[in-house]
Amino acid sequence: MEILVCVTRVPDTAENEIEVNSDGTDIGRDDLVYSVNEWDNYAVEEAIQIRDRVGGSVTVVTVGDDESEEILRREMAMGADSGILLADGAFDGSDGLGIARILKAEVDKGNYDLILTGAQSEGGTAEVGGMLAALLDLPFASLVNQIEIVDEKKIKVGREIEGGNIEVSEIDLPCVLSVQTGINEPRYVGIRGIRKVASLDIPTHGAADLGVDPATVGADGARVKRMDYFIPDLGEGAEMLEGDTEEIISKLIELLKAKGGLK
Amino acid sequence: MNPDFVSPADASVFGIPVVIFTVLIPVLGMAAFTFIMAKRMAPLVRSASDPRLDRIPDRLFGMVKYAIGQWRHPRYLLAGVLHIIIFAGFMILSLRSLTLVLLGISSDFVLPGLGGIGGDIYGVLKDIAGTLVLVAVIVAMIRRGIFKPERYTVPRQYGKDHTWEAILVLALISTLMLCDMVFEGTGDAGGLHAGGFVFPLTGHWIASRIFAGASMATLQNIHLASYFIHDVVFFCFLCFLPLGKHFHVITSLPNVFFRKLRSGSVKPVKWGVDADALDDLESFGVKKFEDFTWKHILDFYTCADCGRCSDQCPANAAGRPLSPRFISVKSRDYAFKHYPIKGDICPSDAPLVGNIFTEDEIWSCTTCGACEAECPLFIEYIDKIVDLRRGMVDDGMVPQSLQKPLRALEKRGNPWGKMERKRIDWIKDKEFAAGCEVKVLDRKKTAETLYFVDSITSFDDRMQAIAQASARVLSAAGIDFGILGKLEKDSGNEVRRFGEEMLFLELRDQNTEAILKSGVQRIVTADPHAFNALTKDYEDLPPVEHISQVILKAARSGQLNFKPVTDPGKVYTYHDPCYLGRHNGLYDDPRAVLDAIPALNRIDMEKSRDRSFCCGGGGLMLFYEPEEDQRMGVLRVQMAESAGANVIVTACPFCLVNIEDAIKVSGLEGKMEAIDLVELVDQHIIAE
Numbered sequence: 001m002e003i004l005v006c007v008t009r010v011p012d013t014a015e016n017e018i019e020v021n022s023d024g025t026d027i028g029r030d031d032l033v034y035s036v037n038e039w040d041n042y043a044v045e046e047a048i049q050i051r052d053r054v055g056g057s058v059t060v061v062t063v064g065d066d067e068s069e070e071i072l073r074r075e076m077a078m079g080a081d082s083g084i085l086l087a088d089g090a091f092d093g094s095d096g097l098g099i100a101r102i103l104k105a106e107v108d109k110g111n112y113d114l115i116l117t118g119a120q121s122e123g124g125t126a127e128v129g130g131m132l133a134a135l136l137d138l139p140f141a142s143l144v145n146q147i148e149i150v151d152e153k154k155i156k157v158g159r160e161i162e163g164g165n166i167e168v169s170e171i172d173l174p175c176v177l178s179v180q181t182g183i184n185e186p187r188y189v190g191i192r193g194i195r196k197v198a199s200l201d202i203p204t205h206g207a208a209d210l211g212v213d214p215a216t217v218g219a220d221g222a223r224v225k226r227m228d229y230f231i232p233d234l235g236e237g238a239e240m241l242e243g244d245t246e247e248i249i250s251k252l253i254e255l256l257k258a259k260g261g262l263k
Numbered sequence: 264m265n266p267d268f269v270s271p272a273d274a275s276v277f278g279i280p281v282v283i284f285t286v287l288i289p290v291l292g293m294a295a296f297t298f299i300m301a302k303r304m305a306p307l308v309r310s311a312s313d314p315r316l317d318r319i320p321d322r323l324f325g326m327v328k329y330a331i332g333q334w335r336h337p338r339y340l341l342a343g344v345l346h347i348i349i350f351a352g353f354m355i356l357s358l359r360s361l362t363l364v365l366l367g368i369s370s371d372f373v374l375p376g377l378g379g380i381g382g383d384i385y386g387v388l389k390d391i392a393g394t395l396v397l398v399a400v401i402v403a404m405i406r407r408g409i410f411k412p413e414r415y416t417v418p419r420q421y422g423k424d425h426t427w428e429a430i431l432v433l434a435l436i437s438t439l440m441l442c443d444m445v446f447e448g449t450g451d452a453g454g455l456h457a458g459g460f461v462f463p464l465t466g467h468w469i470a471s472r473i474f475a476g477a478s479m480a481t482l483q484n485i486h487l488a489s490y491f492i493h494d495v496v497f498f499c500f501l502c503f504l505p506l507g508k509h510f511h512v513i514t515s516l517p518n519v520f521f522r523k524l525r526s527g528s529v530k531p532v533k534w535g536v537d538a539d540a541l542d543d544l545e546s547f548g549v550k551k552f553e554d555f556t557w558k559h560i561l562d563f564y565t566c567a568d569c570g571r572c573s574d575q576c577p578a579n580a581a582g583r584p585l586s587p588r589f590i591s592v593k594s595r596d597y598a599f600k601h602y603p604i605k606g607d608i609c610p611s612d613a614p615l616v617g618n619i620f621t622e623d624e625i626w627s628c629t630t631c632g633a634c635e636a637e638c639p640l641f642i643e644y645i646d647k648i649v650d651l652r653r654g655m656v657d658d659g660m661v662p663q664s665l666q667k668p669l670r671a672l673e674k675r676g677n678p679w680g681k682m683e684r685k686r687i688d689w690i691k692d693k694e695f696a697a698g699c700e701v702k703v704l705d706r707k708k709t710a711e712t713l714y715f716v717d718s719i720t721s722f723d724d725r726m727q728a729i730a731q732a733s734a735r736v737l738s739a740a741g742i743d744f745g746i747l748g749k750l751e752k753d754s755g756n757e758v759r760r761f762g763e764e765m766l767f768l769e770l771r772d773q774n775t776e777a778i779l780k781s782g783v784q785r786i787v788t789a790d791p792h793a794f795n796a797l798t799k800d801y802e803d804l805p806p807v808e809h810i811s812q813v814i815l816k817a818a819r820s821g822q823l824n825f826k827p828v829t830d831p832g833k834v835y836t837y838h839d840p841c842y843l844g845r846h847n848g849l850y851d852d853p854r855a856v857l858d859a860i861p862a863l864n865r866i867d868m869e870k871s872r873d874r875s876f877c878c879g880g881g882g883l884m885l886f887y888e889p890e891e892d893q894r895m896g897v898l899r900v901q902m903a904e905s906a907g908a909n910v911i912v913t914a915c916p917f918c919l920v921n922i923e924d925a926i927k928v929s930g931l932e933g934k935m936e937a938i939d940l941v942e943l944v945d946q947h948i949i950a951e
Contacts, residue, residue, distance in 0.1 A: 015671050015680030031682060033674040078659070187659025188666050191673065191765040195542050 001056035001149070003047040004112040005080070006103055006132070007040035009064055009071045010122040020229045027229065036071040039118025041078075043179035045186040046147060047116055048079040054149050057081040059110070063091055063102050072202055077193035078186070088206035093219030096123075100131035101217055105210035107136060114155070115176045119143050129178030139175040145183045267479050268453035270370040271490045274483070281487065285367030285494065292498025296505075298604075300513075303505050305602045306553065306560050309610065312534050313556030315521040322520050325641075330519035335639040339571060341406070345399045346639075349436070352396030353512070359389045359443065360497055367490060383460065390447070390465040397440040397466060404433045414570035421589040422596070425508065425568055432509050435500045442493035444470045449486035452477060506604070508568040508592075515640050518565040521558055522641035526632070527846030528799040529759055530556075530646045532653060538768055548653025548762060550614045552597055555647065562642040563598060566591035572634035572644070577877040578627045582892030585627035587634040587644045593619045616655055625651045626662060627889055629880030630760045631841040636873045645760070652762025665761065668886045673766055676752035676773070677718040678883060683749040686716070689727035690734070690746070699735050702745035704781040710745035712737070713783040713805075717793040718753040719881075719916045725923070726916040732945035733789045733810055739948050740817035744787065750777040756796035756842070757882025771801055778804060787813050789941050791842035791915045792881050798847070809843060811853040811914055814944055818859045825947040827861035835865045836908035837940075838899065838922065839875035840915035853914050853940055860947050868906040876902060879925075881917025896925030900935060914940040 011018065011027070012035040021028040036044075047058040060075040061084040062068045072083035086102050094102065107115060115133075119142065120126035126142070133140030146158030146166065153173055158166045160180065171177075207214050215221055241248045256262040274281040315322075328334050333350055336343035358374060365372040377385050406412065407429050417424045448470020450456060461468045474482060504512050511518075532541055532548065534556070541547075549555055572587040573579045579586045597619050602608045616622055628648045635644055655661065661669065671680030690701040702708045714737060720726045737744045755770035778786065788794050789810040797807045817823040837857060843849045850872045857865050870876045879895040880887075900922060903911045911922055922937040929935075 012670075012674065012680070014667055015674050017682065031684075033680075035670065035674070185663055186666075188656060188661035188669070189659065190656055190669075190763055191769065192542065192547065192657065193659075195765075 001050060001054050001114060001152075002110070002112045003051060003056060003058045003114045003116065004107060004110065005040065005044045005047045005058060005060050005075070006115070006117040006128070007044065007060050007062050007071060007075060008037045008118075008121045009034050009062065009068045010037045020231060024229050025226070034067070034070075036074055037118050037121040039120060039179060039181055041075070041118075041186050042181050042183050043116040043118050044075045044078055044080055045184045046179060047114075049184060050114070050147065050149060051079075051081075056113070059084060059112075061086060061103065061106055063087075063094070063099050069202055073194055073197050073200075074189055076197045076200060077189045083200075083202045085202055085204045086206075086210070087204050088208075088214075090207045090212075090214035090218045093222060094217050095222035095224040096125055096127040097131055097223060098217040098221050100128050100135055101221075102210065102212055103128070103132050104135040105212045106205060107132070109205075109210070113152075113173045115174065117176070117178045119178045119180050126178065129176055133176035136176065139171045140177070141169060141171060141175070142178045143180045144177045145180045147177070147183070268455060268483055268486070270450070270455060271367045271487055272370040274487055276487070282368060284491070285364075288367075288491075288494045288498060289364050292501060295502050296498070299502055299505050302602065302604050303510075303564065305608055306598050306610075307557040309553045310560050311554060311556040313530075313558045314534055315558055318524055321524060322522070325522060326516060326520040329522075329639070329641065330516045333639070335637070338637065339569075342412075342569070345403050345406075348395050348399040349403070352392040352399070355389055355392040356396070356439075356443075358385070359393075360439070363443065363446070363490070363493060364497070367494060387460065387462045390462050390467040393440045393443055393467070394465040397437055397444075400433045400437050400440070404430060404437075407433070414574045415568075418586070420584075421586065421592070428507050428509075429568075432500075432503070435496055435503070438496050439493060439500065440466065442489045442496065443467075445474075445485060445489040446493060447471070448474045449477075449482045449489065453479065453482045453486060505564075506599075508566065508595075510564045511567040511640060514561060514565040515567075518561055519641050521561065523643050523646070525799065526635075526848075527795050527842065529649050532764055541765065541768075546654070547657035547764070548655070549647070549650040550616075550654040550658070551610075551612050552594070552601065552615060553610060554650070554654065555594075559643065559647055559650075560594075560598060562647075563591050563595040565640050566595060566642055567640060568592060569639070571637045571639070572642070575633040575637045575874065577631060577633060577879075577895045577898070578629065578889075578891075580876075580898060581889075581895045583627040583889050584621060584624050587628075590620070590624075590644060590647065591642060614654070614658075616651060616660065620651065622655065622660055622662070623890055625655065626665075626887055627891075629841070629877050629884050629895075630757075631877035631880070632845040633841075633874070633877065636845050649760055649762060652760075653764060654762075656762040656764075662887065664886050664888045665883055668883055669758070669761075669763055669766065672753055672755075672758060672770065676770065677722060678753065678886060679718070679722055681722045686721045686751060687746065687748045689716075689721060689730045692727075692731070695731045695734075699731070699738055701734050703748035704745040704783070705748070705750075708745060709782050710743050711784050712742050712744040713778060713781060713786045714744045714746050715754070715778075715786050715788040715790075715793050715797065715807075716746055716751060717788065717790040717916075719885075719920070720790055721751070723916070723920070726919065729789055729916055729919070729939045729941055732939070732942045735945050736810070736814060736823070736941055736948065737787065739950070740813065740822050742787075742813070745781070745783075747774075747777050747781060752777075754790070754793035754796040756792040756800070757884065759796070759800055761883045767800070771796075775801060775804065789914070789916070789939070791840045791847070792917065795842040795846050809847075809849060809852075809914070810941055811843075811849065811856055814856050814941070815852045815859070818856065823944075824949045825860045825944070826949050828863045828947070831862070831864075833864065833910050834908045835863055835910045835912050836868050836903050836906055837865065837871070838868070838878070838903070838911050838913040838918055839872055840913055840918050841875065841877050842881070843914055844875055845873050853912075856940060856944060857912060860943070866906055866908055868902050868908070870902055878913070878915075878918040878921035880921075881915065885917065885920065894921075894925055894928060896921040897929050900925045900929050900931060904931065904935060909935055911935065911937045912940055912943055913937065 011032045015033050019028045051058050058080040059082050060072055060080045063086045065087050076083050117129040141157045143159050144157045145160050148156040156170050158168045161167045241251050271281050333347045336346050362374050444466035447467040451471040452474040504510055570588050576587050630645045668678035672678050702710055716730050720730045752770045752773045755767040759767035785805045786807045787810055794809045876899050877895055878899055913919055919939050926935050
């Protein structure tokens with residue numbers, strides 16, 4: 001099975017203190033450390049596990065710049081067979097649709113059975129997977145937390161729905177899936193693993209290589225423009241109930257009744 | 264001599280000279296033994312190299328002290344004393360056994376030096392030894408068979424009970440002792456060596472009296488029978504030794520001789536491969552059995568299954584899925600299965616983790632070293648755990664709870680992923696800065712001493728108080744010191760011990776460069792984990808001291824003076840941090856510092872010094888989410904409480920985190936408190 005996983009490089013929320021920059025146009029990017037988007041990492045692990053079960057290969061692709069190569073190498077150290085960097089000045093400032101268009105052009109060059117994306121990334125819009133499927137005219141499932149390969153033409157996917165229930169659907173291949181965290185336990189990649197893949201070649205494809213019209217991508221092609229970043233005003237703090245456990249419980253019941261939470 | 268009574272060498276049975284058997288039995292016995300030993304050596308020659316021939320005088324001294332002198336045995340008093348008696352008896356009786364075997368071939372055989380008066384003295388000695396061994400063995404059998412001490416039980420997940428093996432061997436030993444007594448007694452009664460002195464109340468003496476009235480034919484038969492039973496049992500026993508836990512009778516002397524000499528250090532990934540060449544290694548750490556070094560396999564053979572390691576292991580006590588004893592026992596079983604005596608060897612490439620070990624088992628170890636400090640045979644555990652972890656890290660088998668801090672260490676040089684520049688936040692605190700100025704050593708500023716803070720003390724809100732107290736104490740002691748600030752990275756003590764060698768080397772290189780550039784003459788740290796890493800894992804650094812050593816010197820020179828403890832109700836106990844005590848031998852300095860504070864009432868917990876009980880582990884262990892019934896820290900706090908203490912003093916930020924948490928968890932807030940040694944000193948310094 002030929003699997004393509006779309007990944008992206010994001011500021012690591014665990015290792016940064018994210019603040020809005022002074023003019024409110026972006027987050028402050030000095031002193032940030034970056035890593036692969038967490039959802040994408042789960043998608044790559046899933047792709048590797050599928051390949052190890054049924055054979056085939058895993059390719060990781062990202063739209064980014066030279067620095068994005070680092071995350072491609074990390075995913076290759078995890079076990080992806082090859083990486084492709086999609087970089088071009090014309091791609092800068094793309095919105096979700098722009099990214100999907102660039103990715104579509106790369107997908108068209110290959111012959112993939114399964115295309116995975118993370119459920120969402122830095123922007124939290126969770127839109128690229130769905131848009132990519134639409135552009136490719138392929139079936140799509142979002143927030144996938146189970147994948148079972150039925151045969152060469154079909155897979156079963158599970159999605160977590162309300163109340164922790166799992167919804168299982170059958171989807172024809174090729175298809176696009178956006179993967180939820182928790183679908184697996186991604187393996188650890190150490191420095192040694194990254195060094196082992198340091199000399200592998202990662203091809204870079206630009207707009208011309210992909211046949212993408214620069215007007216449809218990048219800042220010019222973007223139909224969504226970011227206007228402002230701000231930190232919401234702090235609301236009133238929570239009310240702390242005082243007294244011993246019995247008193248707290250009766251106060252809580254009173255409050256819940258008063259607000260209509262208990263009948 | 265009675266002409267009718269002959270010794271085995273001159274006897275014949277049904278007309279066949281007995282000497283045929285007395286030659287055949289040892290020849291067959293030795294042949295079988297040699298064959299078994301050769302088979303047992305097979306995995307050792309296929310395993311990883313491990314140079315153990317340095318510091319020969321130290322090795323010999325240790326072997327004499329610990330193996331022959333049984334130094335660690337009385338730590339478990341009854342078992343220890345029984346073992347010492349049996350062992351000493353064996354040492355004495357080995358000559359007797361050899362003599363007996365050869366007596367069957369030549370009736371007047373005497374070992375060189377054991378003729379005449381020497382022989383008489385030896386005869387008395389061996390009679391006493393044989394009798395004491397018999398008594399000790401009977402006591403041991405009663406103990407193992409009836410009282411069944413808890414530490415010998417085999418939990419179901421670790422296989423079958425081993426009591427039968429212990430009892431069988433004790434029975435074989437008793438048989439050997441009884442045979443010799445009967446052989447001697449019948450010999451005396453038969454008049455073989457009449458008139459010799461026999462020490463009263465020994466088995467030999469009793470046997471002589473029992474057999475005194477027997478008929479000559481009976482005596483002759485019993486004499487021969489006891490000889491043959493002894494001969495056969497002796498060689499059966501010898502061949503049985505390498506088949507189980509009694510292999511230690513053979514391997515313990517070499518095992519102690521080849522023991523690890525640098526406590527607190529960790530073996531390199533592969534002996535003889537430099538750090539620069541590590542990238543070229545095909546695989547890292549121990550994955551399959553033959554990845555262990557030969558010494559580690561010798562360890563498995565040597566384990567006597569005494570259970571002392573697991574009895575001391577805090578992970579085992581807390582109900583984590585780790586019992587060091589079974590690391591050895593399971594590995595030995597594996598070796599015996601894949602390198603059998605009968606049939607061909609069948610090495611397997613299947614990984615050990617997932618087969619005989621579980622991932623949680625290997626991550627459960629805090630590397631506290633309690634097992635190694637207890638083992639009478641110096642079996643190593645930490646290096647094996649670290650090697651297994653290296654293999655797991657290499658294969659990506661790292662729990663999610665540890666992946667985050669490891670990534671943060673890679674990116675930010677600390678496991679919390681805090682920004683590098685925030686490493687000096689603690690010196691900027693207004694109240695602190697007003698009373699104490701701390702230099703950050705950069706191109707402009709220099710100092711004689713570097714205070715190496717390390718990550719937890721730099722970043723953790725509570726532990727920053729240790730940093731501030733350390734700075735004030737160093738200032739009061741008149742020491743010109745500074746810190747590295749954002750150039751300091753985590754010391755990496757646990758990064759290496761959790762198997763991430765390459766990340767450790769990066770941290771080490773960055774710290775080494777920053778330290779050497781700063782031009783300091785010495786390093787002081789209040790974190791025992793940093794202390795251990797800097798002294799054991801780093802190279803070519805200026806001398807490193809733990810702050811308790813610095814404080815003690817300053818107190819003794821009069822540079823630091825302390826006011827008395829004001830609250831007479833406070834009873835202090837000192838909790839030995841593993842990386843200060845067991846791994847670096849610093850037990851007395853911190854206690855001496857406490858005792859230098861006037862009116863300080865200090866008691867020791869039952870488990871203290873090299874038997875200290877780990878708080879729960881430091882460094883990356885803070886992030887690991889173990890399966891356990893109880894926190895180690897809670898058990899430790901209970902120990903302090905039952906000792907009658909209400910203040911636990913420690914000298915390690917990780918101990919403080921764990922113990923303070925444990926006090927809250929056990930609901931002892933207000934009744935028990937924890938404080939770092941430096942904080943306590945800081946509170947009691949008399950300002951100049």
